[in-house]
Amino acid sequence: MSPKKDLIGIENLNADNISQYLDLADNFLEVLARPIPIVPSLRGKTILTLFFEASTRTQISFSIAAKRLSADVVNFSQSTSSVKKGETLLDTARNIEAMKVDGVVLRHSAPGAAQFLGQRIDAFVINAGDGTHEHPTQALLDLMTIRQHFGSFKKLNVLIIGDISHSRVARSNIFGLQALGARVAICAPPTLIPLEIKGLGVEVYYNLDEVIQDFDVVMALRIQLERQQSGLFPSVREYRTLYGLTKERVQKMKRKSIIMHPGPTNRGIEIDPDVADSEKSVILEQVKNGVALRMAVLFIHAGGKIE
Amino acid sequence: MSPKKDLIGIENLNADNISQYLDLADNFLEVLARPIPIVPSLRGKTILTLFFEASTRTQISFSIAAKRLSADVVNFSQSTSSVKKGETLLDTARNIEAMKVDGVVLRHSAPGAAQFLGQRIDAFVINAGDGTHEHPTQALLDLMTIRQHFGSFKKLNVLIIGDISHSRVARSNIFGLQALGARVAICAPPTLIPLEIKGLGVEVYYNLDEVIQDFDVVMALRIQLERQQSGLFPSVREYRTLYGLTKERVQKMKRKSIIMHPGPTNRGIEIDPDVADSEKSVILEQVKNGVALRMAVLFIHAGGKIE
Amino acid sequence: MSPKKDLIGIENLNADNISQYLDLADNFLEVLARPIPIVPSLRGKTILTLFFEASTRTQISFSIAAKRLSADVVNFSQSTSSVKKGETLLDTARNIEAMKVDGVVLRHSAPGAAQFLGQRIDAFVINAGDGTHEHPTQALLDLMTIRQHFGSFKKLNVLIIGDISHSRVARSNIFGLQALGARVAICAPPTLIPLEIKGLGVEVYYNLDEVIQDFDVVMALRIQLERQQSGLFPSVREYRTLYGLTKERVQKMKRKSIIMHPGPTNRGIEIDPDVADSEKSVILEQVKNGVALRMAVLFIHAGGKIE
Numbered sequence: 001m002s003p004k005k006d007l008i009g010i011e012n013l014n015a016d017n018i019s020q021y022l023d024l025a026d027n028f029l030e031v032l033a034r035p036i037p038i039v040p041s042l043r044g045k046t047i048l049t050l051f052f053e054a055s056t057r058t059q060i061s062f063s064i065a066a067k068r069l070s071a072d073v074v075n076f077s078q079s080t081s082s083v084k085k086g087e088t089l090l091d092t093a094r095n096i097e098a099m100k101v102d103g104v105v106l107r108h109s110a111p112g113a114a115q116f117l118g119q120r121i122d123a124f125v126i127n128a129g130d131g132t133h134e135h136p137t138q139a140l141l142d143l144m145t146i147r148q149h150f151g152s153f154k155k156l157n158v159l160i161i162g163d164i165s166h167s168r169v170a171r172s173n174i175f176g177l178q179a180l181g182a183r184v185a186i187c188a189p190p191t192l193i194p195l196e197i198k199g200l201g202v203e204v205y206y207n208l209d210e211v212i213q214d215f216d217v218v219m220a221l222r223i224q225l226e227r228q229q230s231g232l233f234p235s236v237r238e239y240r241t242l243y244g245l246t247k248e249r250v251q252k253m254k255r256k257s258i259i260m261h262p263g264p265t266n267r268g269i270e271i272d273p274d275v276a277d278s279e280k281s282v283i284l285e286q287v288k289n290g291v292a293l294r295m296a297v298l299f300i301h302a303g304g305k306i307e
Numbered sequence: 308m309s310p311k312k313d314l315i316g317i318e319n320l321n322a323d324n325i326s327q328y329l330d331l332a333d334n335f336l337e338v339l340a341r342p343i344p345i346v347p348s349l350r351g352k353t354i355l356t357l358f359f360e361a362s363t364r365t366q367i368s369f370s371i372a373a374k375r376l377s378a379d380v381v382n383f384s385q386s387t388s389s390v391k392k393g394e395t396l397l398d399t400a401r402n403i404e405a406m407k408v409d410g411v412v413l414r415h416s417a418p419g420a421a422q423f424l425g426q427r428i429d430a431f432v433i434n435a436g437d438g439t440h441e442h443p444t445q446a447l448l449d450l451m452t453i454r455q456h457f458g459s460f461k462k463l464n465v466l467i468i469g470d471i472s473h474s475r476v477a478r479s480n481i482f483g484l485q486a487l488g489a490r491v492a493i494c495a496p497p498t499l500i501p502l503e504i505k506g507l508g509v510e511v512y513y514n515l516d517e518v519i520q521d522f523d524v525v526m527a528l529r530i531q532l533e534r535q536q537s538g539l540f541p542s543v544r545e546y547r548t549l550y551g552l553t554k555e556r557v558q559k560m561k562r563k564s565i566i567m568h569p570g571p572t573n574r575g576i577e578i579d580p581d582v583a584d585s586e587k588s589v590i591l592e593q594v595k596n597g598v599a600l601r602m603a604v605l606f607i608h609a610g611g612k613i614e
Numbered sequence: 615m616s617p618k619k620d621l622i623g624i625e626n627l628n629a630d631n632i633s634q635y636l637d638l639a640d641n642f643l644e645v646l647a648r649p650i651p652i653v654p655s656l657r658g659k660t661i662l663t664l665f666f667e668a669s670t671r672t673q674i675s676f677s678i679a680a681k682r683l684s685a686d687v688v689n690f691s692q693s694t695s696s697v698k699k700g701e702t703l704l705d706t707a708r709n710i711e712a713m714k715v716d717g718v719v720l721r722h723s724a725p726g727a728a729q730f731l732g733q734r735i736d737a738f739v740i741n742a743g744d745g746t747h748e749h750p751t752q753a754l755l756d757l758m759t760i761r762q763h764f765g766s767f768k769k770l771n772v773l774i775i776g777d778i779s780h781s782r783v784a785r786s787n788i789f790g791l792q793a794l795g796a797r798v799a800i801c802a803p804p805t806l807i808p809l810e811i812k813g814l815g816v817e818v819y820y821n822l823d824e825v826i827q828d829f830d831v832v833m834a835l836r837i838q839l840e841r842q843q844s845g846l847f848p849s850v851r852e853y854r855t856l857y858g859l860t861k862e863r864v865q866k867m868k869r870k871s872i873i874m875h876p877g878p879t880n881r882g883i884e885i886d887p888d889v890a891d892s893e894k895s896v897i898l899e900q901v902k903n904g905v906a907l908r909m910a911v912l913f914i915h916a917g918g919k920i921e
């Protein structure tokens with residue numbers, strides 16, 4: 001099976017597509033354990049990471065992934081960009097194309113930005129987050145982490161807690177988990193659940209304490225503190241009281257269940273510090289898997305050859 | 308012929324100097340078409356790109372050019388700079404010198420900054436734009452693009468439209484085109500034409516509609532929207548009406564003529580979107596040539612050896 | 615002797631520890647003089663420079679040092695960081711750990727930040743300045759420069775002038791010079807001398823003109839102009855009059871004495887331009903030695919092998 005040129009979202013991937021990324025990522029985990037964790041697969045390829053929203057961890061993760069594959073990496077973030085001068089994404093796209101970059105990792109605040117870019121350049125485009133739309137590599141590394149723990153997605157029960165309305169991480173994970181056959185539920189204040197949620201085929205809960213004991217995977221989303229002013233949002237204290245992963249709540253969870261978070265965490269709000277650091281938490285496995293998964297994504301879309 | 312240590316401007320170059328850059332850049336275009344577009348010419352050399360004004364495209368272009376030559380590249384832009392702490396360019400220069408960098412690509416808002424730096428360090432300095440003074444690699448890539456289309460500059464008629472007073476791109480192109488024997492004219496509102504223009508030996512026009520049909524190359528400059536407040540500048544609407552490259556105007560141009568723009572374009576102001584994307588437009592060729600031309604410039608000034 | 619995992623400060627180093635860094639740095643100076651100044655020692659290692667305070671010169675210096683050792687380097691500075699999003703240093707630390715970076719070069723405004731990070735990750739941590747605490751590589755490169763000039767620290771008289779209260783450079787140098795057996799004195803306005811200075815075992819002077827002729831090494835610290843508002847600080851004019859390294863003062867210094875400054879200098883305040891550029895000044899030797907010294911530090915802490 002040959003992949004599409006770009007990785008824009010999980011919505012249009014099937015189980016085979018997803019498994020291809022995950023299988024290769026598992027292989028790259030072994031590469032990363034070597035004394036010299038570098039393979040020559042993408043020697044001579046140039047990858048541009050173009051971040052119009054700040055994100056230390058995601059940009060570093062992609063950058064390290066590309067270097068582990070021997071690609072040349074050029075990092076750019078908004079603060080040093082001519083976007084300030086009013087350049088459009090389209091102009092940027094054409095310039096990237098003309099400079100013969102092989103692939104672009106794009107983060108942008110506008111939903112659809114990655115697709116827009118991908119349709120206009122020959123270089124492959126990896127969506128590293130486009131507004132509230134999708135963040136496919138985050139979902140893939142989450143799926144990779146879940147598969148490592150449970151082996152399969154059949155009969156797996158996954159609960160996503162938080163601001164579903166604004167979360168590209170939630171959307172991408174819902175698509176991926178459903179494609180792989182898991183049961184997906186969400187739990188959040190009614191104001192943070194989008195109207196179109198019914199169409200996504202997920203169960204909706206409002207009371208975390210009534211349902212947390214039923215799930216194998218509990219994923220807390222990051223609360224965007226800057227949305228507090230909108231009026232849709234409960235106070236931080238109220239949010240923690242009703243939806244925070246506290247020690248008391250976590251004690252009710254299944255014995256073999258795991259806790260996930262895409263990071264960075266707001267410790268003491270959506271997740272308590274001792275929960276984030278507890279045995280159930282796989283947050284750091286997610287980060288570690290992230291480098292291997294992004295190696296797999298870059299490798300596949302760059303048309304790398306297995307040696 | 309051995310080049311000067313630095314490339315500060317086009318003003319002091321003759322036709323042979325310019326052709327040397329252009330010939331080598333044409334060769335590097337072939338390198339860029341290879342599956343692995345990298346040559347080992349500058350292995351072990353360190354190039355520092357030091358940008359005190361933001362410019363995504365120029366810094367990426369130089370950065371990719373240096374990597375294609377196997378140089379090590381260190382990118383710095385103002386936002387992460389101790390310039391904030393009041394460090395002078397002179398101190399920066401001396402520190403660069405002491406760190407044994409081989410070459411510096413400098414963008415700075417002060418005319419003369421590149422020359423100032425070049426006179427004080429052993430490393431070669433490439434001017435990537437110094438205020439309203441010069442932007443030599445932009446002019447060289449423009450000349451490269453023109454030569455690809457017309458073969459020669461003899462009897463070639465070139466028209467530059469826009470804010471000549473503040474354009475380092477215009478100045479560098481005027482010097483280069485004249486050195487190579489082209490006829491150069493400018494067209495702009497009287498308030499945007501510098502008093503010293505007579506000394507440059509270019510023809511001056513104010514009415515674009517009367518002259519556009521006479522030229523082989525029509526180059527639109529980028530309008531600096533932030534200069535609108537100065538009072539010297541017509542309104543955006545008025546500017547487009549009188550000097551914008553609209554479809555109607557372009558239809559009057561010669562059959563084999565081309566349209567150039569240094570980018571990023573203000574679409575709908577100095578150039579209409581359908582004109583920027585039309586067959587006459589060579590804007591993306593300019594960008595593509597930019598990487599090859601900057602490879603040639605870095606190669607020559609770093610004293611690279613042909614293998 | 616095997617070094618500690620991290621280099622947090624000079625306070626806990628003895629003479630042998632320091633000499634090990636300095637001896638290796640002298641060797642690397644020879645590497646830097648080669649036509650291709652690169653050794654393969656750290657091939658396959660990834661070094662992250664993480665700067666939460668801007669510093670062009672220090673970040674470039676570490677970056678070049680790492681590249682000279684063939685390490686992969688990922689540079690991040692605050693402006694592109696999710697620190698803005700409220701991420702804690704602890705979360706950053708855990709993420710770095712999970713991404714399998716080999717070493718981190720950290721600059722942070724909080725005293726103790728480097729130690730905090732080092733205790734929580736397996737990667738080695740090099741402190742590139744933590745608030746008013748320590749800046750060990752600056753002190754080591756200063757010691758390297760002094761040793762090149764005087765051969766030994768026995769009977770050597772060193773005077774440090776300036777804002778001792780807020781200077782990590784002063785603290786690191788005091789520890790290092792004392793460990794190596796030099797006599798250390800400070801000279802500053804009383805308001806800029808910390809109460810705990812007695813415990814450090816240095817001589818304290820307030821009148822520069824009475825003592826400057828007694829010292830072999832005179833090190834001027836950078837005046838932090840932003841501290842002027844605190845009221846503790848004399849005016850710039852008064853500071854220069856009483857403590858500035860003027861031509862007149864420098865003429866009273868010993869014949870073979872040297873003048874040092876960690877840079878960037880405030881020319882005309884703590885040091886006059888003609889003094890900074892005079893024969894006595896070793897400021898640029900400090901910068902040059904900085905790359906070699908940082909190569910030595912990275913090499914030793916990364917467990918590099920001599921070939």
